[in-house]
Amino acid sequence: MNIEHFLSSTISQVINELFDLSTVSNDIILQKTKKEFEGDFTLVTFPYIKAAKATPEKTGELIGEQLPKKNSSITKFNVVKGFLNFSLSNDFWLSEFKSISSEAEYGIKPANSSGKQVMLEYSSPNTNKPLHLGHVRNNLLGYSVATIIKTQGHEVIKVNLVNDRGIHICKSMLAWKLFSNGETPQSTGLKGDHLVGKYYVEFDKVYKKEIQTLIESGVTKEEAEKQAPIMLQTQEMLLKWEANDPDTINLWKRMNGWVYDGFAVSYKKLGVDFDKMYYESNTYLLGKEVVQEGLAKNIFYKKENGSISIDLTNEGLDEKVVLRSDGTSVYITQDLGTAIERFKEFPKISQMIYTVGNEQDYHFKVLFKILAKLGYDWAKECYHLSYGMVELPEGKMKSREGTVVDADDLMDGMIETAKETTEASGKVSEFTQEEKDQLFSTIGMGALKYFILKVDPKKKMLFDPKESIDLHGNTGPFIQYAHARIKSILRDYEENIESISISDSITLHEKEKELIKQQYDFPKILTESAATYNPAVVANYIYELAKLFNQFYNECSVLKESNADIKQFRIKLIETTSRIIKNGMLCLGIEVPERM
């Protein structure tokens, strides 16, 4: 039973009896007592002083005196100004701990499934260039939110909508055709997505040169951008693609195949996966019928030039074109179509989450508004999981200026640094090569993932490569290390941990009680994290837990404890801690090693 809920109702009852106030238990807000004061929970009494017709201190006293009588778990209280701090008994926390430690999947597995099905879209790459740091944040965020939502008993369908067509794809195709002499990933040893990305960059170089030449011959910049021969060729290629020209389609399939092979490697390294893939080449025509439907319902209107728009000025938004004058669809047209398709295909889903950067906040506002106007009541269950940009110390990432941080390079660099640091520590000398490689990868990726996930997704973040490699302080490796230490202690303890029964006569020390209280919070943290789509809540919580363990470790020798009951209790306590650390980290998609 939830302690706060239980306490709230007790306090509510006391207040009603004392002051004749009609409060409900929901109105009673308890907070955890700050470290500097004695007690477990705190009630702020300011709101009741009027009804009590007494000073804040007196009010606290009056309430405090009643509490132990109502609830034997409450043993003592103290009043500081308008704050009533009270303590729960040793027995109470001990029995809470027993129940926490008996649940192998404490917090991460709800008693029963909610029956709710959620679709979560993330990643959504373009097939003309490799993944970069921004994608890394997207992937880590999407994956961890999906995992955290699962802990609430919901079923999550992870989907990826690949942007595999359009003018930008044709750019890399054309450049490859013109300049590559038939290079392939096999012939060059390059990862497929990198090879294609190379020609996307190549296109831009040639394009800029052509523009320059045209400008020098007296053409305006704007005209030059339109007239550049390579751009004209690209547009021609797009038309051929749309006309299903066999050569173009084959080249497109071939190059996209290379990219998918490359992405598969990156996704595997990142540890993310998907239940279903969507491709824009299949979805880009969707949504046109929806536009006709909306036109018939007078939600949309036709302009003289034939384009179709919606007027959202009454909603504080602007007008938005939903179909071009030539009858082709725009970005939002296919998003409308795709959303409707998905709810048809998966009739059970009750929520649709889009993991997309915050530069598209406006787009999603419009999208959801249009869906609502079209009469789909699930529109209110659509959520834009918006995240801030990743910036570098030297400023924003610009793909054209080559200041992007490539995802593969980044991951390899992190793993390499983990390797150097670990080998320098000399702790892995008896590991096999395979074990070492596994460990370096776990630590390097743990550092990267934690560094990104510990900050609130909504906020833009600064990625300092030097700092991200740090393994000290509030970092993934710090937490992994705490876990490895616990495992090391448990290995030395030969008895079967499962068989330990905890004596009722244990008197909890301060650090032990703190650890139990922190453990007790785990399910609440997951619920909060799932409700706010914020993995950072879990990340910062796990860090606190690991830190508490380190402090405990420093103060109390577990194995050297002579009292058998206490020793067994401590073994169990840190075993539970390691489980929560592990489960919490797995919710973030971060592995924890058994030893390091």
Place this chain on the structure above:
RNA sequence: GGUCCCGUAGCUCAGCUGGAUAGAGCAACAGCCUUCUAAGCUGUGGGCCAUUGGUUCGAAUCCAAUCGGGAUCACCA
């Protein structure tokens, strides 16, 4: 210009459904390894929570304005 987001220690970030003396980590300095893994622990210094006003017993937190930073406002995606 309209709309939206953000301004907390030198740096990176917590805290924001209003509550006690605003917290961590990094960096700096000083301690702790013959004792279960020192990737650790302890301590010191470091703050007009952008500014001003409002709401109230009480504001980093809510509201307004101002200043600074960013995003967006395409028949691009």
